[in-house]
Amino acid sequence: xxxxxxWRTNYLFGVARPAALSWDGTTLTCLDNALAxxxxxxxxxxxxxxxxxxxxxxxxxxRVGFVTPTGSTTAPEPSPALLQYLRQPSASASAAEVxxxxxxxxxxxxxxxxxxxxxxxxxxxxxxxxxxxxxxxMNELGRFFTSIGAxxx
Numbered sequence: 001x002x003x004x005x006x007w008r009t010n011y012l013f014g015v016a017r018p019a020a021l022s023w024d025g026t027t028l029t030c031l032d033n034a035l036a037x038x039x040x041x042x043x044x045x046x047x048x049x050x051x052x053x054x055x056x057x058x059x060x061x062x063r064v065g066f067v068t069p070t071g072s073t074t075a076p077e078p079s080p081a082l083l084q085y086l087r088q089p090s091a092s093a094s095a096a097e098v099x100x101x102x103x104x105x106x107x108x109x110x111x112x113x114x115x116x117x118x119x120x121x122x123x124x125x126x127x128x129x130x131x132x133x134x135x136x137x138m139n140e141l142g143r144f145f146t147s148i149g150a151x152x153x
Contacts, residue, residue: 002086003144004078005030006071007038009064011054016071018078020086023148030057030067033079039064048150053134055141055151069137 001023006016007030019038020031029040039046041059048067049056055067078086145151 001090001144001148003141004082004086005055005067005069005141006075007032007057007065007067009066011066016068016075018071018076018082019067020082021067021144022090023144024090028148028150030065031082031085033076033082035081035085043149046150047152048145049152050138050142053138055145067141068134069141070134 003021005019005021007019008014008016018033020035022029022031027040027042028046030038032038039057039059045060047058049058051066053068057064057067142151
């Protein structure tokens with residue numbers, strides 16, 4: 001099972017980076033845009049706690065980062081290698097398994113296309129759309145973490 005998310009090491013500072021979250025039935029792994037391991041561990045050592053609009057990830061009790069469903073305007077796009085990895089079936093995947101994609105990037109596209117040409121009403125609509133996308137992404141990431149048993153309440 002795989003999901004696209006964005007990770008950062010500091011909640012307030014730093015750029016959110018695209019990441020592939022992968023669950024093989026035993027180990028939760030997070031890979032960055034270059035497919036390098038950000039963190040990895042068996043479920044017995046990994047826990048995820050939902051905060052205000054973020055997921056805090058711990059390995060062996062130590063916080064290793066934060067995961068969100070979307071990046072900011074400064075976040076890089078997912079690399080072709082990362083997208084290809086996400087499209088590949090998991091080693092433990094059944095034929096019926098569908099990869100979960102948590103981030104649509106719709107808010108970033110709207111911001112880039114509309115830019116300064118939006119009036120205040122359209123700008124407010126864009127913000128509502130981006131917020132709705134973020135909430136949907138948080139719900140999808142929450143289902144991903146819950147389905148593997150990592151999310152602690």
